Amino acid sequence: MSAINNRSDKKSSKNTFIIAGVIALGAGLLFTYLMFYTAPEHNMEMVKIIAVTENGCVAETLDGFAVNIGNCQGEPGQYVNALVDQKTKERAALMNPTK
Structure with missing residues (x-):
């Protein structure tokens, strides 16, 4: 049974990294857009x-x-x-x- 629990922990940590990556990518894109929009011309x-x-x-x-x-x-x-x-x-x- 411990082997099954280890796999679910690996899946859980993998999902956490994917979600954190998507959030970081979204924040980076938002930051880039705002810097472009507010930069003076x-x-x-x-x-x-x-x-x-x-x-x-x-x-x-x-x-x-x-x-x-x-x-x-x-x-x-x-x-x-x-x-x-x-x-x-x-x-x-x-x-x-x-x-």
Whole structure:
């Protein structure tokens, strides 16, 4: 009888390793997806400065998105080239559809 119990213990530990492997793979894939989704994608764009605040300049892109471009040496109404995160614009468009 002890031989039968040993086999069931081996099967049980093998099943545990398979389940742990599937969970680890799922967690790894989720982590990779989230890192890709949240990683910034900066492009240089012409923006119009709307306001200068203590947290940086707030500007509007030519397609109508408000972005914080960080510290700048401009005044409201002035056009400057700045790095703008494209993924932030995509998420804002998804959250606030115009049509």
